Structure formats: C-alpha cells, structure tokens
Amino acid sequence: MLIPTPTSFLLPFIVAFSALTLAAPSPPTPRRTLAGISVTDTPVARAAQAYAQQHCSPGTYQHVMRTWLFGVFILSHNTTLASRIDLEVHALGLILHDLATHHSLDAPFVSLDRRFEVDSAVAAADFIRAYDPKGKDWPSWRIQKVWDGIALHAEPSIALHKEADVFAIYWGNELEFSFGRQGGERMGVTEEEYERVHKEFPSPEEGGGGGGGGILGFVAWYSLCKPESTYNTWMQPYGELLVEGYSAVGHRVLDLSLAAAGLNVSELGKRRWMPEVQGESWSLYRLEDDEYEL
Ligand SMILES: *[C@@H]1O[C@H](CO)[C@@H](O)[C@H](O)[C@H]1NC(C)=O
Ligand SMILES: *[C@@H]1O[C@H](CO)[C@@H](O)[C@H](O)[C@H]1NC(C)=O
Secondary structure, X not given: OOOOOHHHHHHHHHHHHHHHHHHOOOOOOOEEEEOOEEEEOOHHHHHHHHHHHHHOOHHHHHHHHHHHHHHHHHHHOOHHHHHOOOHHXXXXXXXXXXXXXXXXXXXXXXXXXXXXXXXXXXXXXHHHHHHOOOOOOOOHHHHHHHHHHHHOOOOHHXXXXXXXXXXXXXXXXXXXXXXXXXXXOEOOEOHHHHHHHHHHOOOHHHOOOOOOOOHHHXXXXXXXXXXXXXXXXXXXXXXXXXXXXXXXXXXXXXHHHHHHOOOOHHHHHOOOEEEEEEOOEEEEEEOOOOEEEO
C-alpha cells in the first residue's frame, strides 16, 4: 500500500496553488477613490496621469480620465471581465490613448503619416519603457497589451475579439461617445455613475476647461492635414463626406489589389457583378451578358 509522505500528499495542492498565483496577475495594491469608485493608484498609474496632463490639452485630459473611470465602472459590473484584467494595463491604455491628438503637425508624438491611434500607442509604449527602462515590471508582452489597446481603441471589429485588456480599453472609450446618445444603462454602467464621472472630470462644455469640439471637426483635420493616415480607416468616409478635394482613390486596398491584378476600377464599375462560389472556387459572374469573369 502506498502511504503518501507529507510532501507527496501536499504536492498537488502546492502545484495548484502556484499555478493559481502564476496565472493571476498580482493585484496592484494602492487604491484611491475617484467619482465614488476605487481605482488603481500605483506609481505608474499616477505617472501616466501626470504625463497625460502634461502632454494633452485640458479638454483631452479630462476626456481620457473619464474613459478610464467608465472602464473601471464597467469592470465593477462584470466580474468575469474584471478577473481577466491587468489593472495597470487598463489604466495606462485608457489614460494614454490620446497622447497624439494635438491638431498640429509640429506637436509632440504627431507623425506625418501614421494614424493618431498608432502615434498614441507608440508614445505610450515609449513612456512605459522610459519609466521602467530595465523592463522589470513591464516586460514587452505587457507593453504590447497597452499598445494594442490604444492602437485598436476605435476598431471594434478587432478589439472586441482580442485579449480582455484590449476589449475593456475599447469599451471604456466607447462609453464616452455612446452614452449620451443612448442613455439608460451601457455595459452595466448606470446614468448615475455616468454623471458622477462627468462631475469629477467635466468636459469643456461642462466647465472643465480647455478646448473641445465634435467628432466631425476632429476627424476633418486628419483628412485635410494627414490624409495618408486616414485611407482605409474608419476616418476615410468622413473625409469623403466633409473635406473638399479629399480623395482616397489610388490609396485604397481596392486600388492596390486591382492594380496588382492589372485591372481597372472604371472599367469594372460599368458592369454589375454577382459573386459565385462553387466548391473550393469562387468567381464573379457578369450579370448583363451571362458571362463568367475573374
Ligand atoms: C462581461 O465581459 C465579457 C468579456 O470578458 C463579455 O463577453 C460579456 O458580454 C460581458 N458581460 C456583460 C453583461 O456586459
Ligand atoms: C481604364 O480603362 C479604360 C479603357 O478600358 C481607359 O479609358 C481608362 O483610362 C482606364 N482608367 C484607368 C484609371 O486606368
């Protein structure tokens, strides 16, 4: 008969316990209360707030702080999501997500050609690496989550299918834009909580200081001054709608793939097509004259 020694008896528990402690991100301990909710208050979270305050306009600073608090309220209503979140990644991903939104080509972090989400993601990653040059607390995979969250904060078709941190950063920012329109409850966040956030970090219109403006003016500037950064992004249709002389033609994925196949947009556009799939093959069927092409 096999009598377990104390160590072999305990081993499964020890293994299970260490797996648990390894799997769960160690919870950052310092906290403070903002808008009536407890938030992460670690040194890096504080440094990120100071950095955002230094580099964003007052109106943008208030905006990013609101998105962080919306994010924290979302987590408070969704324990499944909260259990999968790295709270410092969450804080930095929201607080630093608009570092590159000054509407000037001379502003820090603003490139001539990259979309502003990428400029902001690059700036945030640089901030973290400067804060922790040896990567002791911030190994590259952790910085990567902040980068992804910021770069994808306006791309739900990807962000909502990535890691929980990226998903949650997307939603924190989304509530800033959808709540006013839809009212009621959003991702569990109530109107009363929404009001508390706005009271803590008011918008320029609410007396929070700084400039502001609607999304249309925000986007139109990019279409006018950094058009390359808008092609094939969510901004492109805004440019087409709002900005005289703006045209993505020649830069679209469509143009590039047709050119690679030696085809011509104006010629193709004259006909009506229907896609057809047969087994492993697909093709375009030309409606007018019953012919297969392509
Ligand atoms: C909670 O978060 C998960 C993602 O972890 C999401 O799939 C789910 O829809 C959320 N639940 C609610 C009620 O929002
Ligand atoms: C497309 O092809 C037509 C003739 O087939 C030609 O007249 C036209 O200039 C071409 N357009 C472009 C953009 O190449």
